[in-house]
Amino acid sequence: MSHPHPELGAPPKLPKGGLRVTPLGGLGEIGRNMTVFEYDGRLLIVDCGVLFPEEEQPGIDLILPDFTSIRDRLDDIDGIVLTHGHEDHIGGVPYLLREKPDIPLIGSKLTLALIEAKLQEHRIRPYTLEVKEGHTERIGSFDCEFVAVNHSIPDALAVAIRTPAGMVVHTGDFKMDQLPLDRRLTDLPAFARLGEEGIDLLLSDSTNAEVPGFVPPERDISNVLRTVFANAQKRIIVASFASHVHRIQQILDAAHEYGRRVAFVGRSMVRNMGIARELGYLKVPAGLVVDVKVLDDLPDDEVVLVCTGSQGEPMAALSRMANRDHQIRIVQGDTVILASSLIPGNENAVYRVINGLTRWGADVVHKGNAKVHVSGHASAGELLYFYNICKPKNLMPVHGEWRHLRANAELGALTGVPKDRIVIAEDGVVVDLVGGVAKIVGKVKAGYVYVDGLSVGDVTEAHLKDRRILGDEGIISVYVVVDSTTGKIVGGPDIHARGSGIDDAAFSGVMPKIDEALAKSAQDGITEPHQLQQLVRRTVGKWVSDNYRRRPMILPVVVEV
Numbered sequence: 001m002s003h004p005h006p007e008l009g010a011p012p013k014l015p016k017g018g019l020r021v022t023p024l025g026g027l028g029e030i031g032r033n034m035t036v037f038e039y040d041g042r043l044l045i046v047d048c049g050v051l052f053p054e055e056e057q058p059g060i061d062l063i064l065p066d067f068t069s070i071r072d073r074l075d076d077i078d079g080i081v082l083t084h085g086h087e088d089h090i091g092g093v094p095y096l097l098r099e100k101p102d103i104p105l106i107g108s109k110l111t112l113a114l115i116e117a118k119l120q121e122h123r124i125r126p127y128t129l130e131v132k133e134g135h136t137e138r139i140g141s142f143d144c145e146f147v148a149v150n151h152s153i154p155d156a157l158a159v160a161i162r163t164p165a166g167m168v169v170h171t172g173d174f175k176m177d178q179l180p181l182d183r184r185l186t187d188l189p190a191f192a193r194l195g196e197e198g199i200d201l202l203l204s205d206s207t208n209a210e211v212p213g214f215v216p217p218e219r220d221i222s223n224v225l226r227t228v229f230a231n232a233q234k235r236i237i238v239a240s241f242a243s244h245v246h247r248i249q250q251i252l253d254a255a256h257e258y259g260r261r262v263a264f265v266g267r268s269m270v271r272n273m274g275i276a277r278e279l280g281y282l283k284v285p286a287g288l289v290v291d292v293k294v295l296d297d298l299p300d301d302e303v304v305l306v307c308t309g310s311q312g313e314p315m316a317a318l319s320r321m322a323n324r325d326h327q328i329r330i331v332q333g334d335t336v337i338l339a340s341s342l343i344p345g346n347e348n349a350v351y352r353v354i355n356g357l358t359r360w361g362a363d364v365v366h367k368g369n370a371k372v373h374v375s376g377h378a379s380a381g382e383l384l385y386f387y388n389i390c391k392p393k394n395l396m397p398v399h400g401e402w403r404h405l406r407a408n409a410e411l412g413a414l415t416g417v418p419k420d421r422i423v424i425a426e427d428g429v430v431v432d433l434v435g436g437v438a439k440i441v442g443k444v445k446a447g448y449v450y451v452d453g454l455s456v457g458d459v460t461e462a463h464l465k466d467r468r469i470l471g472d473e474g475i476i477s478v479y480v481v482v483d484s485t486t487g488k489i490v491g492g493p494d495i496h497a498r499g500s501g502i503d504d505a506a507f508s509g510v511m512p513k514i515d516e517a518l519a520k521s522a523q524d525g526i527t528e529p530h531q532l533q534q535l536v537r538r539t540v541g542k543w544v545s546d547n548y549r550r551r552p553m554i555l556p557v558v559v560e561v
Contacts, residue, residue, distance in 0.1 A: 011430040011442025014038060018434035019165035021201070024446050025049065025065040026399050028426040030207065031088040033399060034065040035170065039163040042141040043073060045080040046159060046170050050091030051448075052313065062451040064092045067099065069428075069444040074100040078140025079129070082107035083172025084156035085114035085243050094122040095456060102127055106139060108146075108155035113275045114243065133157060133187060147194075148187040149174035152218075152376030153243050154281045158191075165433055166200030169390065173205050173399060175378045176385070179217040181246045182281075188389060195390040201438050202392035206400030207377035209408035214381045216374045222250050224371045225337075229258045234300040234333040236260065237362075239310040239318040240340055242268040245276045247339050247373075248306060249283065255304045256285050263292040265307035265328065266317045273306075292328075300333075310340035311350060319349075322356030332361030339372050380411055387415040394421045394438035396431060473552040474499025476507075476544070478536050480518070482529075484560035488522050489515060491561075493536070502548060510543040532558045 014020045019039050025032030031051035037044045051063040070077070080103055082090050093115055097103060104127045105115060112128050119126055131137055133148035143162040150156070151173045161168045169191075176186045208215065229236065236255075240247050255262045264270045276282040295303045305328065309318025318336070320326035330336070336357050338350070354364050367373045377399075378386065387395075395417045397408035409422045423431050423438050428446025431438050449456065475498050481491030493514045495507040517539045521532065536556035544550055 008429065008440070008443035011432075011444065014432060015434050017165055018432050019163055019168065019201075021168070021203070021396070021431045021433065021438075022069065022444060023398060023425060023427055023429065024067075024069070025051070025092075025427055026088075027397075027405065027429075028402055030399070030401060032063060032065050032092070032427075033089050034092065035203065035398070036070060037142065037161060037168065039141050039165060041076060043070065043077045044139060044142045044144075044161065045070075045077060045096075046161075047083055047089040047172070048080055048092040048096050049086070049088040050451075051088065052311065053450075062091065064095050064449040064451060064456070066428075066446050066449050067096060069446070071099065074103070077103050078142060079104040079106050081139070081144060081159050082111050082115060083159065083170070084108075084151055084153050085111040086153055086173070086241070087243070089172070090115045090118070094119055094124060095451075097124050097126060098122065101125075104129055104139075106131055106137065106144070108132065108157055110153070110155040110245075110276065110279060110281055111157075113279060114272060117271055117275060131157070134190075145194075147190045148184055150177045150180050150184060150186045151175060152241075152246060154182055154184070154245050154276075160194055160199075166436060167194070167198060168201045168203065168433065169194060169199050169392070170203045170398075171205050173207070173377060175208075175215045175376055176382045177215065177217050179219050181218050181249060191386070192389045195392075199390050199392045200436055201394040201396060201433050202387075202390055203396050203398045204383065204386070204408060204412075205377055206397040206404040206408035208375055208379045209383060209397070209400065209404050209411055211375075211379040212381065213379055215377070215379050216371075218246055218250075218374055221247075221339075221372060221374060222253070225250055225254045226257065228335065228337060228365055228370070228372070229254045229260070232301070232335040232363075234331070234335070235303040235305065236335045236337065237305045237307065237318070237321070237328075237330075238337045238339055239307055239316075241310060242266065242272045242308050244340070245273075245281050248273060248276075251304065251306060251339070252282070252284060252288060256288055260302050260304045261290050261295065261298060262288055262304045262306060263290055263295050265292055265305050266309075269306060269308050309353065310338050313349070318357075319353050322353045322360075324360075330357055330360040330362050334360075334362045336362045336364045337372055338364065338366040341367055341373050341375055380407070383408065383411050384415055387412055387417065392417060393436060394423065394433065396423045396425060396438065402426075473550055474501065475553045475555060476502070476540060477555045477557065478514070478540055479557050479559070480514070480532070480536060481559045481561055482518065482522075482527070482532060484527065486522055486527070489518050491559075495540070497552070499552075501550070502544070502552075509547070510540055513539050513543060527560075529558045529560055532556075 022036040025034040033047045033049040035046045106129045131146045136145045145160040147158040149158045158171045307317035309316030395412040397405040428443050430442045432441045477496050479494040533556040537554045540554050
């Protein structure tokens with residue numbers, strides 16, 4: 001199995017007749033999925049998603065793929081194929097289209113409806129091409145055949161990309177539920193046909209590669225939900241992804257059966273369910289869904305609220321309810337259902353929300369204590385079955401952290417894919433398919449691009465480090481006025497601390513040390529303000545470390561008069 005090395009340099013020119021594959025997100029992480037295919041000077045992009053921030057990224061709203069490697073080649077892009085409508089696959093599209101709004105978007109009806117609604121908020125009107133399973137479309141230099149796959153959102157597609165360099169199949173996110181709620185199966189006969197034709201490179205979803213067996217069918221959840229609804233005494237509040245149409249359908253069915261009304265809470269949830277209902281993907285009995293204001297007039301045992309926040313997102317509705325920062329107040333006897341899995345990295349945030357809800361008296365039902373969610377990603381048994389059908393000549397695990405990619409690679413090897421034809425890459429690692437062999441040839445920039453409010457890419461890792469220090473250790477500001485000629489102190493030092501846990505009065509112990517350090521520097525003829533600031537920073541920092549074992553941010557200000 002080939003794998004990247006830190007010393008990888010820039011990739012060479014793509015050999016004539018070769019196909020280049022460059023993942024810009026989704027490898028080594030869960031989210032930010034984006035892969036660039038290049039043939040004969042033209043580019044095709046599959047997915048362009050976002051990653052949601054973790055606790056060590058304070059203040060960040062979203063994390064985007066890095067477009068640096070394609071920024072000067074936007075005119076070469078023939079289109080963006082979107083495999084399905086989840087945020088980790090479409091959320092980055094508005095930011096790429098800001099740079100070139102006329103890049104065509106190709107996807108299924110629901111996927112395009114979701115991204116068009118999102119682009120409306122960015123005031124972008126995209127060029128779109130709607131495709132269905134079984135369709136083949138010529139997209140510039142690429143012949144693309146679309147294959148139905150089952151996932152936790154309707155209308156998901158895999159794509160087979162044909163070029164003279166060979167055929168590449170990108171699964172997108174998929175599983176093999178044999179009893180899907182919408183009766184839309186993963187099209188195994190189509191994959192078998194592609195396998196017989198010859199799949200030169202398979203890019204396969206790795207998320208559940210460590211999980212043995214097969215994913216349980218979605219319909220198993222319905223009976224669990226009925227039991228929860230039957231036993232709930234007061235309001236039921238359900239948190240789910242705003243795009244999980246199948247799960248919301250099950251909630252609506254249970255609410256209808258038990259005589260409850262349903263209201264959607266949160267802009268994305270209202271928008272997405274409105275789209276799904278309008279396009280016929282969500283079946284809603286007349287009078288079942290009402291405005292949230294109507295619920296105030298109904299008895300608690302006739303109310304269901306469906307909201308976002310199943311991953312503990314701090315600004316989502318459920319987190320705000322847990323923090324008593326929402327118009328909907330959790331009370332003793334409410335039932336809260338977290339109808340989702342835990343995305344790796346979100347565990348602490350989710351359990352914090354569960355604890356907050358429990359504190360106010362809610363009965364919290366989650367995957368840890370009830371079967372209220374099944375994964376949308378194929379487990380090891382399904383992947384083995386899939387590889388035996390597809391018989392890929394080369395395999396490249398995608399969509400997963402390192403442990404998932406490695407596990408997926410091992411599954412491929414078990415089914416007979418030669419180990420030297422299994423490519424374990426990471427974001428930015430360039431893979432060329434030449435002469436039927438896939439090999440790593442270099443690396444391009446593929447770091448995190450942070451969205452913070454209206455700024456995109458302005459916040460760096462250094463800024464985040466400063467934010468973490470401020471959050472963990474606080475800040476100490478030191479003001480000193482010095483004579484511009486002699487460098488001697490003529491005012492101060494004044495020291496103030498915030499969040500450091502050190503009382504301002506305690507700094508009397510470091511004042512003489514600052515005086516002494518600046519007096520010595522004056523004797524040495526050092527009068528340049530920046531050098532004096534660094535001297536003050538080192539002096540105060542050492543004193544705080546010696547006396548408190550802390551490392552707050554120290555902000556020295558030296559003013560010359």
